[in-house]
Amino acid sequence: MNFEAEEKKIGNLYATDLLPQNLENLDETRLFLQGFAQFLIQYIQDENNRDNKVLDFHQPSELLRKLDLKIPENPMNLSQLLQSCNEVLKYCVKTGHPRFFNQIPCGLDLISMAGEWLTATVNTNMFTYEVASVFILMEQEILRTMMNLIGWTPHEGDGIFTPGGSIANLYAMNSARYYGFPQIKSSGMSFMPKLCAFTSEDSHYSIKSAAAVCGIGTDNCFPIKTDEYGRMIPSALEQEIIRCKKEGFHPFFVCATAGTTVYGAFDPLNGIADVCEKYGLWLHVDAAWGGGLLLSPEYRHKLSGIERANSITWDPHKLMGVTLQCSACFIRHKDLLLKTNQMSADYLFQQDKCYDVRYDTGDKAMQCGRRNDVFKLWLMWRSKGMEGFRHQINRCIDLAKYFTNKIKNTKGFEMVDPHPEFLNICFWYVPESIRCLRPEEKYSLLSKVTPKIKAKMMERGTTMVSYQQDKHRPNFFRMIISNQATTRDDLDFLIEEIINIGKDLIMEHLEIA
Amino acid sequence: MNFEAEEKKIGNLYATDLLPQNLENLDETRLFLQGFAQFLIQYIQDENNRDNKVLDFHQPSELLRKLDLKIPENPMNLSQLLQSCNEVLKYCVKTGHPRFFNQIPCGLDLISMAGEWLTATVNTNMFTYEVASVFILMEQEILRTMMNLIGWTPHEGDGIFTPGGSIANLYAMNSARYYGFPQIKSSGMSFMPKLCAFTSEDSHYSIKSAAAVCGIGTDNCFPIKTDEYGRMIPSALEQEIIRCKKEGFHPFFVCATAGTTVYGAFDPLNGIADVCEKYGLWLHVDAAWGGGLLLSPEYRHKLSGIERANSITWDPHKLMGVTLQCSACFIRHKDLLLKTNQMSADYLFQQDKCYDVRYDTGDKAMQCGRRNDVFKLWLMWRSKGMEGFRHQINRCIDLAKYFTNKIKNTKGFEMVDPHPEFLNICFWYVPESIRCLRPEEKYSLLSKVTPKIKAKMMERGTTMVSYQQDKHRPNFFRMIISNQATTRDDLDFLIEEIINIGKDLIMEHLEIA
Incomplete structure (x- = not known):
């Protein structure tokens, strides 16, 4: 929230007090949009801070209680709008966080984002x-x-x-x-x-x-x-x-x-x-x-x-x-x-x-x-050149090799495909307590263990990775390395986080089983 | 271009010097994005200035000569990227200009735009x-x-x-x-x-x-x-x-x-x-x-x-x-x-x-x-409330009535549908020199006159309105009133501009005919 000193009076204005409705208020329009940009920049900085969480998860019913999403009868002023944005940003998943690995598209390229800002502004x-x-x-x-x-x-x-x-x-x-x-x-x-x-x-x-x-x-x-x-x-x-x-x-x-x-x-x-x-x-x-x-x-x-x-x-x-x-x-x-x-x-x-x-x-x-979906790509591509994209993509492959190696050499982890050829690395975490079980017993438990770890991970909010089963195999994690913000340390972090969560969970889970 | 004084050194940096690749450069990231936002805000102010043109039209071949659109082998620095954006904005049609009437969606709502900025930033x-x-x-x-x-x-x-x-x-x-x-x-x-x-x-x-x-x-x-x-x-x-x-x-x-x-x-x-x-x-x-x-x-x-x-x-x-x-x-x-x-x-x-x-x-x-297409709508709707949207839409209808009335009462204009029921107002401009012709002659000429006026209008770059024919009628203008920036004066301007262009064009056109 960046409405201090002289910006205080901006906060009491309404959208209709700005351009294009009110041409007098050029300064106010500028101050509002600058403040808004500043607020987004702060979000980006926070998202890139590894001390902050990837998400603050709540069940739908709970989140509905926390948020006011209703459309009011009368307009909200600029300060109230920023307040609304603040609420939304608090609960939204930080898809650009260096430890967000949940989707095939991960991360936030700032030049592409700036390109989207321009795209929205020219509205073509x-x-x-x-x-x-x-x-x-x-x-x-x-x-x-x-x-x-x-x-x-x-x-x-x-x-x-x-x-x-x-x-x-x-x-x-x-x-x-x-x-x-x-x-x-x-x-x-x-x-x-x-x-x-x-x-x-x-x-x-x-x-x-x-x-x-x-x-x-x-x-x-x-x-x-x-x-x-x-x-x-x-x-x-x-x-x-x-x-x-x-x-x-x-x-x-x-x-x-x-x-x-x-x-x-x-x-x-x-x-x-x-x-x-x-x-x-x-x-x-x-x-x-x-x-x-x-x-x-x-x-x-x-x-x-x-x-x-x-x-x-x-x-x-x-x-x-x-x-x-x-x-x-x-x-x-x-x-x-x-x-x-x-x-x-x-x-x-x-x-x-x-x-x-x-x-x-x-x-x-x-x-x-x-x-207009091309402008952001064009601007981003110029910011990297052919050379930069080559580097970005090769770097992801290198990280994937590092992660694969680490998974293979860390006790309790098993690769689903031992030779991944791209940036998807599929693996199980097998808690110690079930490592010595017969395969069918182990697999039947893994189908429940993996979602449990994921659930706990979301609750802790420290990182996010996807899971699924396939036609032959019980639930496994699918790691994706496409986030430009990610470093080797972040990959290490994920592995340790899974171990920490898995360790705690399993005893309790096995009791139920 | 807002890279002055201390921002000079920012301009020499590359995208990879900013977040998320370089966490040291928080200040530089902030300065770049603030500068970028400032640059977009300037565009918005210029677009809302009626002394500026709606477009600077060039034939495709000509525009290709003026622009460098190639993807380079090596990255461009931040200053060069802004330079690129500047070039693009120079030639792009100002769809938020108060005198842009060419499409059904016209205008630029700044709260919706800010919503898009946020949408791009959270990239969900x-x-x-x-x-x-x-x-x-x-x-x-x-x-x-x-x-x-x-x-x-x-x-x-x-x-x-x-x-x-x-x-x-x-x-x-x-x-x-x-x-x-x-x-x-x-x-x-x-x-x-x-x-x-x-x-x-x-x-x-x-x-x-x-x-x-x-x-x-x-x-x-x-x-x-x-x-x-x-x-x-x-x-x-x-x-x-x-x-x-x-x-x-x-x-x-x-x-x-x-x-x-x-x-x-x-x-x-x-x-x-x-x-x-x-x-x-x-x-x-x-x-x-x-x-x-x-x-x-x-x-x-x-x-x-x-x-x-x-x-x-x-x-x-x-x-x-x-x-x-x-x-x-x-x-x-x-x-x-x-x-x-x-x-x-x-x-x-x-x-x-x-x-x-x-x-x-x-x-x-x-x-x-x-x-995510909902956030910008939600934010915009909050900024207006139900009441504000009601007002916005009723205002468009009022302007459409004003424009219809004006067209009906201005010499040389003919309504296609004399009773438009919405925000589309379809009309011809009939130059004086052909007003007294027999209908079939007049109509045959109008099918050429309308595109000629539109072409000249684009060349002048002062305003933009669409035209088309239908199954029974020769080319006519289709005015759309949906731009929140538009006032009665802008509607008067369009009418006068058509008269001015039509007057000059026709003599020359009739000679050809």
Whole structure:
């Protein structure tokens, strides 16, 4: 709260006393916004202080009692608004804290954040060149830079920023369908052959979701077997394609994943591309998480073959650390995005404008109004250069190796995949008291131990890491290393915290069991 | 550019010299962000100064020559980054300028903008309560407040914030299909009866787009006739339903529009709801633009009957003036959003967490990661209270009446719809030299005159208003009054500017003709 001395009188003002309603109050407007920025800067400093908690957890009912969220009948003054913000910030999870490891996107890049501040201030809608001129050109430049990293020539493909990777996957599936069966756009799928798609059983659920939305059906999105740690088996894909064809399906879409959600596995893209070419199928690569590796000359080989894809999802808000949302979908067929999504709404996208209307992007989007998600990425990328991103990403990989090593060498920890190939490290903590049990007993207890440790961790608020089970294994932790703030000490801290919590919990837990 | 005196040395630093990478440089981080905020505040002040232009227009090729958009190999320092921002801001369209009337969302609400600054700073992903606790509760509170304004009881419906109104319409159509034909989610649409949907010929193109994406097909989304100024004719809807049924279609979805894009027309909701009830069809109301009128006791009658809808799209980033993006989709069937979109991805939405997982919203969204679009709306709403929004919206209507009156009484202007019912005012400017021509000659010239005036207006950069043609009428201007910064003088200015430009242009134009 930064309303002292002369700012006291600002606090008694109302929003309508500021710009744009009140042009007299330039100074007051400036003071309020400066104070607001100062208040956010303080939050950032606190978030980066390791003495502070990652979260102050409360059950929903409890938090509802603590907070006043109601919309009042009459306006609140500026001081009351800042008070409201203060309350909110107190309870919100510090996702930029160096010990926040809970999600694939972790951390806060300050240049990207500043970019978002500017984006909010200019409040631009990306649908036409006439209102978004600079940002349209910037979007083209960034999409070209990304396509170049993918390995496509500038004239080969097209791309668009989308609200998240799931919607990018939907764009891709819809484009693939249009490519193979353009008549579906106008005539629909009734009386059409039964289309089917393939994706690994470890892929993101948004592929199935896209099949549901598109009217293809989740049952017709066939899961392909993966190896022990989540990589699609190309021969299994081929067998499934053959089976489906025999049964009268029309296969049209294969999704390979570059960086799965749980294990961070990379499907063998060349092997899958070979199968797709053999059967004439569209290859989509969901590189939402792994795409950022293309920025690292040392590790981009994991995506080898990606240039053979027909479409790609790549979320800069994941590995690259851009603030939410920043996702892109690429299609390696010039004009296909436009043909797929175009509704030719002349009343919005007039063809007789005073500039080349091919710069208007509205008609190639599934949305109409579209947020400016490119500016923050552009500014952040300039702040790092190609070199800086390479360094940032390689540093994450180094930290992941350090953490893996540490887990392997710390008593009580067991790796789920002993050779993680990316930034997801999956492991169990096995409390001493159950280490000597038979495997099935141990595993049955671990399925309860892991959530208990997580619950206690949230209660203590010191760090946050995610957990889940998979088809064969009981609940395990999934560590993600993508937070630029994180150091080796923070990784050590997590390990010790788990030991401390696990130690206490288990006795009590075993008594119940 | 605010890097003077002591800030000089800040400018030579790089992003990696600040938080979170460098904890020593707290002061430098603070100074940089304060400087950045100051720089944005200056932009806001300039934007609100009527002596400054709305835009500095350049053709794409020209702008590309003026700007350096390339991503460098090496990082740029903080001073160079600010320089980049400066360049960008110079050429970007000032959408918050009091004389920007080009889009349905116009203007910049500073509290909403401050809310976006905070949103960017906390960088929260909305999919689970564990990371988004406060914002999940806030979203529920705001959705309830909005449902209450719609006229639904708190337990009647459900809602979700979506990335724009088009995606909200897609959510609605997908939910309607699930409601009527739940098996399509898993089995797809092949061999299914031919579903069809209905929407007015003046509705937004995203309804057709949703039909394309869903695999229903744009040809099976039948346009219903409207009256002269864009209101759907319920009897025409009924006839079309009967015809489709006879032809073997399965009608399932009707979209009524509350506030059309061009004329701002309100479809007669009760009449349409009667037809929907008679034939057992899902009624969706696309109130993306008009929904905000629910906040005005004086004008909410225009949406009378909206409470009978099965689903509703309402974009607070339109009439309410929230910064982009802020859209919501409401479904009047508890649990239907969840059932429609749920993919039960246990690896993300674990069921054995330490809190009531019904607070996790991830499984009822079409997206996985989801941006926090509610905070800025909540903060802005608190800054106004119910009373302030009522005032803001009524003020827009008053300005629209003033402008309509002025257009009617200014020589050379002709109304397209003489009785606009909302904030869209459609009109022609007819230069003196062609006023006495026969109607067909006059109209043929107007189709060229309007874009010419718009082009010149952009070149002068003094104001911006949109134009389009419709099925019967040549290019006309579509004025939108939704900018909180706008006063009567700004409306007078637009009229005079059009006269000035039109006067000069026409002679030259007629010579060509």
